[in-house]
Amino acid sequence: MNKTKWNKGKPPHVGWWQTQSNWWRWWDGSQWSYGASAHVTKTHAARIAKTKIPAHNAPNIEWCDYYPINARVPRVQP
Numbered sequence: 001m002n003k004t005k006w007n008k009g010k011p012p013h014v015g016w017w018q019t020q021s022n023w024w025r026w027w028d029g030s031q032w033s034y035g036a037s038a039h040v041t042k043t044h045a046a047r048i049a050k051t052k053i054p055a056h057n058a059p060n061i062e063w064c065d066y067y068p069i070n071a072r073v074p075r076v077q078p
Helices: 042-050 055-060
Strands: 015-019 026-027 062-063
Touching: 015 042
Parallel strands: none
Antiparallel strands: 015 026, 015 062
């Protein structure tokens, strides 16, 4: 069984990251978005990605590097 390693702080690059709350959140390089489920439409996901959480909540976000094999959007490290 593969145990998920949860991290705090900034992810290594911009993109969608699974967070411990089981939401996917967009990291834009400086701020986290609100969470989106894996089942939202691309239009709704784009809107969520633009809506940032308050900065005082950011230190509480825990993320992992899990990314589904058949994800709708490929993970690309810039």
